[in-house]
Amino acid sequence: MLRVVKSKLKTFVGGIHPKDDGKSFTAGKKVVPASLPNKAYLFLNQHIGKPAQPIVQKGDTVKKGQLIAESQGFISANVHASISGKVVDIAPWPHPIAGVKLPAIIIERAEDDSWVEDIAAIPDIDHNISEAEIMHRIKSAGIVGLGGATFPTHVKLAPPKDKKIDMVVVNGAECEPYLTCDHRLMLENPYEIIQGLKWFMKCIGCNSAHIGIEGNKKDAYLLIKDTVSKESAIKVDLVEVKYPQGAEHQIIKALLGREFKPRQLPLEVGVTVINVSTAFAIYEAVKYGRPLIQRIITVSGNGIENPQNFFVRLGTPVKQLLEDAKVTGDINKIIFGGPMMGIAQGDIETAVTVKGIGGIIALRKARKWNSSACIRCGRCIDSCPYGLNPSELSVLSEAKNFDLMLESNVLECKECGCCSYICPSKRPIVHLIKFAKAEIAKQEVRA
């Protein structure tokens, strides 16, 4: 309600300012490699779209970076071995995001940790690399959006013919509390990010880009600004510290002032968005031919004694990361992703890392909230960045009145969590909305 924060920084309407942003735990810590997993669990489904098709069998020996599952159809992405070793099984394993068991390739680690030969064989490139070659390398590397949406990046490179892209927006906002992986990446690899971005721009034939970085990462902003000082085509701007500043709609609104409907793609307004860590992955893929087999993950929270930013091989069991960061014994909540949109895990024994996860948060004494009736304070409405009425939606969901919810645009909700966060009655609004969406989907299937 009265959270009117005066600020000259660019921003959007709505959103919240979480008090407990937890970034200080890890913002100053260099990225360090996590210890290698004894077994890596690589899901065939680490992206939006069709799962990849395995091309190895139980008993095969694989090397780091070797293609082990091929993308199927247009919206799908390759999966590569993240460690060298032996495929011990291809079996269903609990997927940390889908919440159900999905097939995964399980690799047992061998001593040697060298790259597969055909990767080393890719010659170093010069700046005259062709668009087709960039496209090919990004596609073969299995790169997906690392900001969390896991949309296969090569799909963005081939926009529909009737949509003209005139701007690439680079998301360096990192607005989720606790997460600092993008912040560290910008500080440690600014050149690589910009080079990756330039290759991306070249490939889609767009010659301007706009980078948005949240105001609490001034150091990264100055560094990136310095890195692009000779490029007139790339603009860098600070955006207001506010959640969800890093969501596509919000960062585009803040930087360019363009608005589009919640369920539309940025293409609608001539924009494509990539995350800074995606730009870095593009650099690695184009320059060295390295597939996406590792990413930076922030391991933090009050249940962690030594919070860290880790380079993590995909498929690493979470338990091992928690041990690396010295987890305390009495944690009662593990969150994959940030505290606003992340997914709570029920089991640390089976949980493993996947491409879309930028953070693991372990909490002690995590609270449960008792919710009560809506007192119509209107705070949720003020905080909803998409102009929905969460109060009404939550009440309708409790009454199972899904038809009225459809009329009230329930499907436009992005589940950002601002409304639940701010609600003084602690109503589980996002939960009620997710429930209603699932019910509506069921009804549509039946009809």
Add this chain to the structure above:
Amino acid sequence: MSTQNQSENNLIVSSSPHIRDFDSISRIMWAVVLSLIPAGIAGVFSFGYYCIYLVFLSCLTAVVTEIFILLLRRQPVVNVIQDGSAVVTGILLAYTLPPGVPWYVIVVGSFFAIAIVKHSFGGLGNNIWNPALAARAFLQVAYPTIMNSDWRVLVKKGMEKFACNIANVDVNGNLIDAVTTATPLTKEVVERTYLLGQLFMGNVPGCIGETSVIALLLGGVYLIYKRCINWYVPACYIGTTFIMARFLPPRIITPWANDSFYHIFAGGLFLGAFFMATDMVTSPLTKKGLVIFSVGAGVLTILIRFYSGYPEGVCYSILLMNTATPLIDRFTKPRLYGTKLKKI
């Protein structure tokens, strides 16, 4: 509906978000209780200790009624009591009543507020009218003699034991009794006016908690500071009343007829603007809606004061706007992101 599960290894698996704002209903309600204390002290100072007894009785009745109804409705009692909303209703009701009402009037009113106005619509969050104000309106109809007559008799009766009447001097230097009429706005007593300073401090007749502008302002500013109420609701309400009082021709000419300061300081405007119009449950959801709501209440207040039989319009104006709230909500829906503003 249960949203949280505990898995075998004691990990909580709940829906996002996993952090919440520190603010809660009970924090808001108890802040309101705290902010009402200065006005209560001012009331005791002007009208005597009997006021404390009335406020206490009103709260007690409200809480007991709330527990009773919740038990009847088979709903959990503990949380709902600790949220403090019944206590707020109890205090507000007492503050809108004359300082000398008999004890049974306040018990009936408080019971009516909780049992009928609040719970017959579904309890916290679902009532259409502000319970305290609706109960006051009910008492006005049920006990017209007590609510509207010269209060001297009542006060004498009720305050024998606690008497601490403060004598006042009006502008003409006459000694007057502080508690004789229902409100300084009484139109028939045209020759009597009060100094703005008196009105500001609260040494004037009126209801228990409505006379001291300074005490109410203190509480109101505290609530704004604590982000429990929106500043623009009292601002629009008082502002509209101020402007309307200045420019509208009244039906009965009194010495203060178009004195806008007199109009905003006298009567229950500050109590209504800071503590009743800001009631979240019965006011619109959006900022735009709240502005319409409070401007509407301001207009109605002066219309009632100028052109109706009642000297005071705050209570009815807010109740009327409460009634209009669902309509206002319908016309002030937020704009869906990425769409043009809808034409109404």
